[in-house]
Amino acid sequence: MTIFIFVFGIAIGSFIDCLVYRLNKEKNFWKRFLKGRSYCPRCKHQLAWFENIPLCSFFLQKGKCRHCHSLISWRYPLVELFTGLIFVGVYKWWLIPNFNPSSDFYIFISLFCQKQTYLYLYIFLVLLAVFLSDLFYWTIPDQITFPAILIFFIWNIIQGQWLSILAGLAGVIFFLLLVFLTKGKGMGLGDVKLVGLMGLFLGFPRLIVALYLAFLTGAITGVILILIKKKRIDSRIPFGPFLALSAFVALFWGEKIWQFFL
Ligand SMILES: [Zn+2]
Incomplete structure (x- = not known):
């Protein structure tokens, strides 16, 4: 097996x-x-x-x-x-x-x-594609995120999971604010759409866990890259790979991590 x-x-x-x-x-x-x-x-x-x-x-x-x-x-x-x-x-x-x-x-x-198996498999494919695309080409194509946003939006409406839709919306507003405040230097609109999608399939509290992990691993990687002199302090690294990886961890182990911290 x-x-x-x-x-x-x-x-x-x-x-x-x-x-x-x-x-x-x-x-x-x-x-x-x-x-x-x-x-x-x-x-x-x-x-x-x-x-x-x-x-x-x-x-x-x-x-x-x-x-x-x-x-x-x-x-x-x-x-x-x-x-x-x-x-x-x-x-x-x-x-x-x-x-x-x-x-x-x-x-x-x-x-x-089980229907859920296919949803989990699909979201895994989406996250892997986002991870690779942002890592190698510094973009998150809409062809990846938009169909997934539509599918999970409809799924949440059918299931009556309004909290997940709210989580997606909150994520989008939070990241739009970040893009606005950093003048697009830290994050792009691809990240905003990705976080909206993450809210839709992760829901609350797993979205919080994912964002926490993404900022933590992103910051640690940034510091390591500066220390080994691969990057300068003002140079950019794509944030999508950290979001995708953290969303993957939160998808499976999010509730456990949430309970651990509470
Ligand atoms: Zn050849």
Whole structure:
């Protein structure tokens, strides 16, 4: 079961990384997204199926394109491995403790039948895409956040979770104020939309936990980067990755962390 989940996670990581690349690099995104085959960014040679196997192809080809021998970025295997490990982590530290399954088969069937599984999976994909996009390209595309905002807004109305809608609204106002006060230097409108989305799917009090974690980890990373002289005190680092990572932690462990602090 662990191996199955790991392989599933690697495949998801590969898919989302490709999506993020195409969103930021391709002019005609929807056409490329639906029809385009992957190719080597340097020699433009289309990849055969065996050159497209997540994680494996990179190591079998020793990190080089088979045609022009240019080096393939470490980003791809790293993102795939990272996603695989996150899937295994959620399985070990969240699914098993919470569902206490009698067997792996039982957990698989019960997850498969629950609507919530798909919502959690979807929000995970969104957060991963935001994380990668803001980390590598310093933007959070509306194509990622807007559909998710719409889906969770409708979901909350159907479920009557007005507190979550209120949390989203409060997050948006708070971050708009931050953008206004820092004159857009600290944060962008992409962050504002992301926080609105976070409020919608996290609700209260998990949104507070997520924001607390994001500001804490962002500040610590900033100080570390200045200390190792990678950044100057007035230089910028994108805040989206911290928001996405904290939202992910709060999504699964938010209530536990909230109770711990109270
Ligand atoms: Zn090539």
